[in-house]
Amino acid sequence: MRWKMHASDFKKLSNTELDQTLKQAVRKERQLLSEILLHMVEVDRRKLFLTLAYxxxxxxxxxxxxxxxxxxxxxxxxxxxxxxESPKVTHQQNESVRLEVTLTKAQWGKLNQMRELLSSSLPSGSWDEVLEYVSDKVITQKSPKTKITVDAPNNHSNEKDSIQTQHTKETDMRRARKPLVRSVRHQILKRDQCCQYQDQKTGKVCGTKWHLHADHIQPVWAEGSNDAKNLRILCASHNLEIYRSQAGISRRI
Ligand SMILES: [Zn+2]
Known part of the structure; x- marks a missing residue:
């Protein structure tokens, strides 16, 4: 079979054969890519990566x-x-990230006003530097002393769980919720430091430090307490995934 040919075999092919073999290979490559993309769409639909702790x-x-x-x-x-996805995040080969985000006219106006206000500190005015400058300020002000990278809605003063508000089923679940004391959340962050979701089959732990939430292992609606031993840190994706399974919300097919 052509696919099992070794590098030296190609030297023996006539020009016509070489041309035809390459065309066949490219056709096969396209079919394979199409199959791979279909797999990826299904993996994304099932959120299989979450189950496997990614x-x-x-x-x-x-x-x-x-x-x-x-x-x-x-x-x-x-x-x-x-x-x-909004913003669109593109990971580039040199590990830099390209970010595309759509802003309203008012938001764009605010960003430009902010850049002007920073012009003495950042004379170049480049957007990457402006974003980094503002990020550093926010991280310094908002991060717990443990210096854990956190971007969690739970850190905001309005403590309503952003995940739960997306659904209608959980009105009863939220009824008994008491706000988690900030010091307890910091204690859990310091203890866990990253998403603790674990794939039960492989033992792999997610481990991401992005978009972290404090999660009740035994849900509040099932009389789970706010004690540290009933809390764990999860990323937003795994928080939502576990919430879906607890609430019996199936994915759309
Ligand atoms: Zn996670």
Missing amino acids: PNLFDYLTKHIGYSAGSAQRRIDAARLSKE
């Missing part, structure tokens, strides 16, 4: 499947899986 499809494709960052991102783009 916080997102990109991490699953790079760390579990073995694609390079660029290959993974190209396939995600090809499968249009990032279409609904």
Whole structure:
């Protein structure tokens, strides 16, 4: 079979054969890519990466499947899986990240006003530096003393769980909720430091430090307490995934 040919065999092919063999190989490559993309769409629909303790499809494709960052991102783009993502995040080959976000006119006005106010500190006015400057300020002010990277809605003064408000089933579940004391949340963050979701089959722990939430192991609606031993840190994706399973919310087919 042509596919089992060794490198030296190609030297024996006539020009016509070489041309035809390459065309066959490219056709096969396209079919395979199409199959791979269909798999990826289904993995994304099932959120299989969450079950396997990866916080997102990109991490699953790079760390579990073995694609390079660029290959993974190209396939995600090809499968249009990032279409609904806002902002659109593109991981580039040099590990930099390209961010595309749509702003309202008012938001754009505010950003420009902020940049002008920072002009004495950041004369270049480049947006990457402006964002980094503001990020540093927020991190310094908002991070717990443990210096854990956190971007959790739970840190905001309005403590309503952003995940639960997306659904209608849980009115009863929220009824008994008492706000988690900030010091307890910091204690849990210091203890866990990252998402504690574990794939029961492999033992793999998610471990991401992005978008962390404090989660009740025994839910509040099931009389779970706010004690540290009933709390764990989860990323937003795994928090939502566990909430879905507890609430019996199935994924749309
Ligand atoms: Zn996670």
